[in-house]
Amino acid sequence: MNPHSSASLIIIGHGSTVNPDSSAPTHQHAAAIRQRGVFREVVCCFWKEEPNMREVYEMVDSEVIYIVPNFISEGYFCQQVLPRELRIDGPVTRRDGKTIRYCDPVGIHPNMTRLLLQRADEVAPGVPRGQTSLVIVGHGTNLNENSRKVIENQVALIRDGHHGFAEVVDAYMEEQPLVSDWDKLTTAPNVVVVPFFIADGLHSFQDIPVLLGMREEIGATLSEMGVFHQNPHQLRGRLLYYSGAIGTETHMADVILDQVHEFDTKHGVKDESQGPMPEDAILGSLATWLKSGKDEIGQIAITTQDDGTFSLCHIADRGREDLEVHHQAADALFLARDDAAGAFRSLHTAPTLRRGWRLDLATLGELRQALDFFYPAALGMVHAHEKGTLTTTPLRELLGRQTGMYKFTNTITDPQAHAMIGTCCADVNCLRRILWPLRPGEPMAHEAASKTEPNHAPNALPLLCIEACTHIVSAARKIARENAEAKETVEKI
Known part of the structure; x- marks a missing residue:
């Protein structure tokens, strides 16, 4: 039996108001876990994007909720900011009939070492480890010493594990030793640099390449120039291989689940699969709203077809026959991401939803998931508001x-x-x-x-x-x- 079949998983990412790169890996890992059917519900929330950590609770019906921070360290955010925003007071919080289990962040799990080694080999295929220096890069901060400690621990694990690298060093953007001194910190002819970040964003696309000397100044993002496909870079008399952020590894989904397993083991959680399956209350409310004639939300028009399927489009596109047709609920995530000019929509409820598409969905469950991508937590908040519990x-x-x-x-x-x-x-x-x-x-x-x-x-x-x-x-x-x-x-x- 699946021990978490009646529980929900919330994955927390940092997010960004500037670009979608920060939240993309969190959404990708959530989708991978959702497809496995391990949890009854899998959703995301963010510090800088929607839904926030207060709203996300309205997206799940389950009485047991696991929360895994998709963060690198157990520093300032995971120890102070996230618990404050999530209204939790320890590893286990019981509130409003819910049991909330707060797991360790993904970055401190032992399996991160395996992912680092895998990423280093992928970025420099065929290059002998004995002739290669591995540089693991972090941000560096004075807010919490644990933010640095997690990288130092990984360096020590790889060194002590005798994995064959000529040397393994840590470097930082804003603390000593500085990543800009990578050639002074290393001696091997080949240098592999792996950013120990959750996502490829401005740091990995712009800031670190400038500090490494790959670019003279910050300009257009290197992601647009295929930076990760230009290896090796001949710099300062060496061959430098630059990797994408470690958090973009597809196997990070396994690490998220590993942290859930570690929590259960540490806190003696037993198999709860025999308990009663919670009611799909939000889904039931959605069905009731549709039957009562509620067929719009925000800038979305909902059409219930004669065969019980559903079609979504922009309200201004009702009746158009020339729309680009999509068929997956997850497509809503990308339809809602950018406006008509291609600018990132960090605020989903801004009246800037682009036009020209239609989303055909087969089931009520798919409809709910799509609407949660278009307007995160909106359905759950209406449901709670009607019950008087919001x-x-x-x-x-x-x-x-x-x-x-x-x-x-x-x-x-x-x-x-x-x-x-x-x-x-x-x-x-x-x-x-x-x-x-x-x-x-x-x-x-x-x-x-x-x-x-x-x-x-x-x-x-x-x-x-x-x-x-x-x-x-x-x-x-x-x-x-x-x-x-x-x-x-x-x-x-």
Whole structure:
């Protein structure tokens, strides 16, 4: 029996407001695990993309939830930020009838060593290890020493494992030893550089290549130039082989499952497959909504065919016969990714969904999955709102829990908060209806008040907002910084 057949898996990634590269591996690993049928439900959430860590709970029905951070180290994010955002208080948290199991991040699992060795051989096929230096690159940070420790541990494991490399060294973007000194840190004629990151993003496509000397300055992303297919690079009298981020390995899906197994072993979790299968409550609500004539959500039109199948398209494309046809629920992830101009849509509820496509789906389950890709957590939030169980986070509470570079965001004034919400959350920027107040018992007012009113058609499901998004936090930081600069100027006068 499958011990997790009635449980859900949530994989957490960092995400980005700039490009889809950061979240792509997390989505890929989730899809691979979903296809194996190990868990009843497999979903993703992100720090910088949708759904966030408060919304994602509304996407799953299961009473047992495993959470695996798709992060490299057990440092600042995994020990401080994620538990805070997920509202968990340890490895096991019981809340609202759910049992939430928080696993270790993927980067510290022993099998990462195997993946590093595999990646090094793949990037330099046929090159003798004895004539090769292996450089494992990390970011480097003073926020938490564990962020560096995980890379140092991998270097020690490969060295002590006698895997045949001439030398194995760690290097960092912002700490000593610096990756820019790779030729001074190594002696072999061949050098293999593997970024110990979860995703190929700006660091691996731009920053590290510049530090290595592969490029003189940051410009167009090297991903567009096929950087990983140009090996070897003749630099500083050596042959340098540059790899993609370790987190893009397809076998990372196995590491995610390994961390679940490690959690069960460490905490004595028994086979729970004999327990009752939770009700597909969200799926049931979706069926009810469709029967009642609810056939729109956001910019999506839903058509129920006579044979019980479903077709989705942009609302403005209803009735068109020349649409590009897709047939997989996962295609929605890519249809929703970019706008008509090809720009990344980090905010799924922005009214920028591109047109010209149709998505034909065979089952209600596929329809739900596709809609979750188009509008993450939207169905679950409507379901919870109708049940009266949906909880919201006041803006002041959200800003008050920020740390690091965002810790001063709560210093903005109330009028500034109302004006910011009125501008940032206007319907031309986001289609959601705000449910959260400024403070408990103190609703939004002035410019922000209109965003708290229902804004959807009678035949449409609403897009609800239970907590201010990362764009709002960034906007608040900008205002707070301008306030501080203005105060400083006045004091100087």
